[in-house]
Amino acid sequence: MSTAVERAESDAASRTLHVIAMGVSGSGKSTVGALLAEELGGEFVDGDDLHPAANVAKMAAGTPLDDDDRAPWLREIGARMAAATGTMVIGCSALKRSYRDLIRSAAPDTVFVHMRGSRELLAERMAARPEHFMPLSLLDSQLGTLEELEPDEHGVAFDVAEPPAQIVREAAEWLRA
């Protein structure tokens, strides 16, 4: 027979979580998001795979997306999150407060795990993957558009200078607390 403490720990471990791995290009949304989903026993969806082809083409051509470009994509991400029956981690830049509000309007219990890093480190990581559709020239627009999590938002931020395994461990601990 398990103790009350063991039961509480097991409940927390098995709780269904709805998480957005957020951040600018190259911040580790895919890397950390996938590992976090695995750690939490959930599913990972890469938001880049949900962008309309026109959005990817626009970014690949070196033009930043605007609010109108992102709106249908954010609605799709909110719908995916709302439809998730188990733990779900979605990698999504979610750069502005209004974008996060849009996702929360569909899935109110969504928690945001923000990967933050210096311009230098992010540029270095983007430059090391030349096959990626996102050009390094869009990093400044990504950073210029980014609005940090506000105190009333449910979320937590990590420094991308830390190794992925450490971010995942700390994020999972925070999410389960």
Ligand SMILES: Nc1ncnc2c1ncn2[C@@H]1O[C@H](COP(=O)(O)OP(=O)(O)OP(=O)(O)O)[C@@H](O)[C@H]1O
């Ligand atoms: N914490 C980390 N420490 C070291 N390297 C990392 C870390 N996070 C990510 N990386 C590396 O940085 C690069 C960018 O990571 P990743 O593709 O996960 O970012 P992303 O935010 O999903 O990018 P994008 O949205 O532009 O596709 C990858 O080569 C990845 O291996």
Ligand SMILES: O=C(O)[C@H](O)[C@@H](O)[C@H](O)[C@H](O)CO
């Ligand atoms: O909102 C945006 O501008 C986009 O989602 C970008 O952040 C990219 O898709 C991604 O980071 C790929 O590099």
